[in-house]
Amino acid sequence: MDFLKQKAEHEALDVPYLSKYILNMMTLLCAPVRDEAVQKLENVTDPVQLLRGIFQVLGLMKMDMVNYTIQSLQPHLQEHSIQYERAKFQELLDEQPSLLNHTTKWLTKAAADLTMPPPTCPDTPDSSSVAGPSPNEAANNPEPLSPSMVLSQGFLNLLLWDPENEEFPETLLMDRTRLQELESQLHQLTILASVLLVASSFSGSVLFGSPQFVDKLKRVTKSLMEDFNSRPEEAMLTVSEQVSQEIHQSLKNMGLAALSSDNTASLIGQLQNIAKKENCVRSVIVSFPAHRSADPFVSQMLFGSWCAEVSVRPPWRPYSH
Structure with a gap:
């Protein structure tokens, strides 16, 4: 990042090359549902619009990763959440017998x-x-x-x-x-x-x-x-x-x-x-x-x-x- 920052300060940063590299990495890492959005970014020539689109798609990819992680952990989370809620519910009943x-x-x-x-x-x-x-x-x-x-x-x-x-x-x-x-x-x-x-x-x-x-x-x-x-x-x-x-x-x-x-x-x-x-x-x-x-x-x-x-x-x- 420091190297890229120095290049940008000296106006030697190759934005098209860097953007193409980022898009290639996004194509490899993104979910299939995001392929179309990444391909559309390849046709954007305005650097500002391109960077804005890249960050937008990266945000969606981040949410995809979070959803996948939650989905893969859901059976374990559900099992422990039921036990946790039962224990907390029993604690509430012990503290407030008139709760129900x-x-x-x-x-x-x-x-x-x-x-x-x-x-x-x-x-x-x-x-x-x-x-x-x-x-x-x-x-x-x-x-x-x-x-x-x-x-x-x-x-x-x-x-x-x-x-x-x-x-x-x-x-x-x-x-x-x-x-x-x-x-x-x-x-x-x-x-x-x-x-x-x-x-x-x-x-x-x-x-x-x-x-x-x-x-x-x-x-x-x-x-x-x-x-x-x-x-x-x-x-x-x-x-x-x-x-x-x-x-x-x-x-x-x-x-x-x-x-x-x-x-x-x-x-x-x-x-x-x-x-x-x-x-x-x-x-x-x-x-x-x-x-x-x-x-x-x-x-x-x-x-x-x-x-x-x-x-x-x-x-x-x-x-x-």
Whole structure:
């Protein structure tokens, strides 16, 4: 370096020769993905632009080397990091025994929910068609709880989490935003399913046996539910009127008997009641999957992708208050 510095001071430095030598060395040392960038530098004639490009590519080569080193050491790092984090986690638990109180309460409640029979709703249309064991059968034949069943029930409880409840599980604080997004989607699906359930009880199996009619009703309901969170009563008023019109028109087109004035009024009234949180239809729809979380098929449908993502995450780091 001192020799090159002296040459530069005496204006005797052969920049093209030196640049070509550097580019040749870079070609030998760089990863194949950088070959194109190095070849482009060979056509640069401006010394300033050439040196700037060389340093830029050298920076990328440095990152390539770092990534390769980390990748080659990853199995050893991962093994030791797990042991290290377990040890540090145990130290935190020893120092703060109450560190996971909220997580313990969350899982305890999930286990308790699985041992309770699902709520019934006698006023729900076609509630007898919902498959599932009766409360007496569930009490007489309790299934042994497994960790996966309790965890699935716990995740379902998180989707119905009260925003005012500050006892959120410590182990899932980093995922709270994602869970809130899922909760919003579940809320929309619950309203949509409630509308379809009420509409099906009035329109009959013939009309609801048409996939085109059901799809149209879904699209209409979903488009009118955009303001449900801010104005639920007004949104459901619009939905009830539109759904009633769609059913009336479809029955007419199929040559079926139209709804009577009493049935129409009852349909509109039940659809408007869906805006209430304590609505019986909404309660049944929300509670049914929660009490079926022990079913492996339901658990896989609800949490298959979630568990796949969790399995590839780095180990959890305890949240410190």
